[in-house]
Structures are given as C-alpha cells and as structure tokens.
Amino acid sequence: MSLNEEFIELTVPLDVRYKWSAGPHLQKFLLGLKEGKMIGNKCPKCGHALIPPVPVCAKCHVEMGDFMEFSHRGTVISYSLVVDPIFDSGTGDRRPTPYAIASINVDGGTDATFFHKLEETDPEKIKIGMRVEAVFKLKEEREGRIEDILFLRKIEA
C-alpha cells in the first residue's frame, strides 16, 4: 500500500446531548451560588469539610453534618496552568490561554478546598500561598451554575 493513496478522514463534531440532575447536595450549592453564598458541609466526626457539600464524609464515611456557609476567601494551595487552547464546550470557542485553575483552602479553620479559575493569567504572578477571593457575577446575572463565580481574584494578605 503506497503512501500516496488517499486515506479516509472524517471531520465531524461530536454532539452529545444530555440531561443532568444535580442531586440534593449539589443543588443546594448551585442555588446557593445564585444567592452569592458558598455552601458546603462538615463531618461531625473528623471535621473534614467539603465545598460543594456531599452526603457522606470522604474520610470516615459517616453522614455529613448540615449545610453551612463558607467564606469567599482562601489561600491557593495548588494550581494548574493551562497552555493548550482547548475548545470550550460551553462557548464553542477556544479558551484564551494561558489560564490557571486553582485549589484553594477556604478561610474558616477547616480543610475545605474549592476549585475555580484564577483571574491572574501571568504565570510569574501566581504563587502558592497567595490570598484570593471569589468574585461573583452581578446578582441579576446569576443563574445557579458554577459560572456565577467569575474567578478567584488576588487580594492583599
């Protein structure tokens, strides 16, 4: 088989339609975002806290405590810098790069972590330990989805 032969190649979009239910815990979190709140819950036994909330403690497997509000502020404990301009399935355009997704330890004395995009896109200016605050959309623009938080903005320590 010579390499001059034309090979079959298809350019088609993958188009997956879905219907998704959040479940009672994620629902509480998403509707909480609409009200400008960060909702999570805490384990009554070991104190492990999660945002968004979950039904059962990830560490000791007992039922988690009631829903509670957490601070909008935290400290960056880890991040990933994305450099490949992937297609954003939410907009259809390629994401402007570089951008960073960070895991932050939310203020309040627990181990609660939260993931979101950083406002800062210059890798030189992103540091582990830097202080950030969740910036929400204007109240009338919020819908009850993760994008109700625009990004995590750097704040002074």
Added chain:
Amino acid sequence: MQKKPLKYDEIINKVVKPSERFKIISEDPYVAEGRIIMPYRYFAGTVGTKFFNKLKEEKRIMGLRCPDCNTVYVPPRPTCGRCFTNLEEWVEVANKGTVLSYTATYYPLPIHPMKEPLVYGIIQLDGADTGLTHIIGEANPSEVHIGMRVEAVFKEQREGNILDIKYFRPLGKGD
C-alpha cells in the same frame, strides 16, 4: 452528491447557540439539559481505508489473515491480537455468515440508523474467525436467534463507511 464538509468554527459557533449548551430546566429538583459539541477528526488508517474502499467500490468484505496463527480478522486490523504480527495478507470473506449474539433495543434514540426495535448482532462471516458488529434488519426480534444465517444488504449509494452495508437480513429473504 458529496456534502461540502463544514469547518469547525462554522459548526460549533453557528449551529449550536450558547443557550443550548447548558439550560437549567428546573431548580427544584435541579435539572439541566445540555449539549457538548466538540470538534472531532476520525482517521480510518491504512487498514480501515482499504476495508471501506472495497465496501464502497466493489461491495466486497475484506479481512486480514495472520501468517502465524491463521486467524482471519473481520473487520481487519493492522496487527494480530494474539501474535502481534503485522498483518498484510488481505482475503475476501463471504457476504453471508452466522449470528453469534444479538441485542434488541426497544427505546428510541436519535442516533439509531433504523426504526426501533433495532436489532444489533455480532456476525461471523463465512471465512472469518472474528465477529462483525452490525444491524440485523428485515427480521422481528423474536425471529433472530444464535446460529441464524444472514447475508449483507448493500446500500445503492455507498460512501466508504460501515453503513455501506445497510444491514444483514435472514438468508433467503427478498429473493
């Protein structure tokens, strides 16, 4: 009668509106409908290209035979799954064979190529050692059975893909 393929930007940005990508249809319980649409390129490869071209141009079903273990693969693959030998010997297999297994799908899905109940089957064509997954048509689910003899029905207008075979029908039907 070839449709001009759309460029990615045209497909993604113009065909699917942002509001279709994620729409909250109920808050309590929280339910959202969405659509993930991403560009995708599929390459048939050297073996796939030859297999599909033979279907399209000559209505022949081709397999590849392993020189070491004699297994004839249909659909063909570049390397033997048992011996890891590179496969180069093309052989034609019959367009009829035996149903090894099947599933009848009763619920509707937009992607189904035929109306429900849709019967899928794994068919071992005469001369092949492996099964080919395809549709079993012109048969009620209750008629289909393991060991049933079937033959390929080709499309009139073929494009160089697996649906150039419309389906497999019970042997002897339609004559």
